[in-house]
Amino acid sequence: MRLNKEVLITGFAIFSLFFGAGNLILPPYLGYTGGDEWFLIALGFILSAVVIPILGIFAYARLQGTMLDFGKKVHPVFSTVFCILVYLVAVTLPGPRTASVTHEMSIAPYFDVSSLTTSAIYFGLILIFALNRSRILDILGKYITPLLLLILITIIAIASFSEQPEATRSFIINPIRTGILEGYQTFDAIGAVVIGAVAIISLNLKTYSDAKHKKTVLVWGAIIAGSGLLLIYTGLIYIGSLHNNGLSDPSRTELLTFLSYETLGSTGNILLSILVALACFTTATGIVTGTADFVKGLLGGSKLAYTITVIAGCLIGVIIGQTGVAYIIQIAVPALNFIYPIVIVLILLNALPEQYTSKRVFRIVVITTLLFSIPDFLKSINITNLEPLKAYIPLAEYGISWFLPSVGAYVIALLIERFTQQAEPLQTEQ
Structure with a gap:
């Protein structure tokens, strides 16, 4: 064929x-x-x-x-x-x-x-x-x-x-x-x-x-x-x-x-x-x-x-x-x-079904990823001011400080999306 x-x-x-x-x-x-x-x-x-x-x-x-x-x-x-x-x-x-x-x-x-x-x-x-x-x-x-x-x-x-x-x-x-x-x-x-x-x-x-x-x-x-x-x-x-x-x-x-x-x-x-x-x-x-x-x-x-x-x-x-x-x-x-962290997050979000990736979800996850990838980026250009913060970030020792915060942000964003959708019909009825 x-x-x-x-x-x-x-x-x-x-x-x-x-x-x-x-x-x-x-x-x-x-x-x-x-x-x-x-x-x-x-x-x-x-x-x-x-x-x-x-x-x-x-x-x-x-x-x-x-x-x-x-x-x-x-x-x-x-x-x-x-x-x-x-x-x-x-x-x-x-x-x-x-x-x-x-x-x-x-x-x-x-x-x-x-x-x-x-x-x-x-x-x-x-x-x-x-x-x-x-x-x-x-x-x-x-x-x-x-x-x-x-x-x-x-x-x-x-x-x-x-x-x-x-x-x-x-x-x-x-x-x-x-x-x-x-x-x-x-x-x-x-x-x-x-x-x-x-x-x-x-x-x-x-x-x-x-x-x-x-x-x-x-x-x-x-x-x-x-x-x-x-x-x-x-x-x-x-x-x-x-x-x-x-x-x-x-x-x-x-x-x-x-x-x-x-x-x-x-x-x-x-x-x-x-x-x-x-x-x-x-x-x-x-x-x-x-x-x-x-x-x-x-x-x-x-x-x-x-x-x-x-x-x-x-x-x-x-x-x-x-x-x-x-x-x-x-x-x-x-x-x-x-x-790289932003590229990976965007790939994963775009590979997921549409119902799990609203604009709000995209924005919350991408902003979180940007923020938590800053320590690794600064370290790569020999700026170590934020290094003490990495002790409190899970998986930071593996060079992926952004990963778990991004996963957490995704879960929170989904919950916010769900509660928002449930609240809208109630407001309409009132």
């Missing part, structure tokens, strides 16, 4: 749009540092890097709109500011990081070229892809993702059955917390609200007017993508843990290079280079395309606005992409601590 084919292509495309630089280099290193507690780390990582992002696609399937719809129940101005911040973060951090990873792992080991040259060629190709907007889902789903999955599954399978020294005990105090926070660095929750918009617009370009059909394609496509991410992340974390006792403090990229060589020999490094380049390229294409789609929609569907934004996004990528992976990861921490 056509629907089955469309679901498969969409699912593969969503997977490839999610699976970028951080998704590849972070999991093996988590397993390496986690040792025999790799499974607990995997649970945390999967929560923030699989469950939340896939719920974001589910939310898009229900909303059938753009990212502006995610925050419109709070206030239209809030929604616009939120979208601008998310796209600014996406186009200045995870997008350029893909170019840095590509240079360090796919280009520098084989060619004597500067990172600036790599970034320029890399984003030049992205420019071509993004300007051919209507074909993106088909190209990613039919051709690039199957190759990505084949290489990854081969590396994981061979490494899983090879003999390795017994893993040493992890020195990580809170493995689940570590997994959750490292999952932030994949940018996948932010990716969900960007990628979901790309998927919706791509389906609209195929002239699918039936909302039910688009919802089915997105939901099942998200399930396929989520299953692939779950399999690959768990596998990469596991094989990283297998080398916990056999390597001496490698970097993230060094560990990944070592794993590919151990499993596939000298050919492995070549395949890894292709894998890294493809994974990074698909994510960066989705980010630039999603940002340009947003600006185009904001300016009344202007094709010129789309083209200018694509060019600007690629130029930003060239400039920042030459600075190096470690630097980009370092400057990303404050941005993530500021925007």
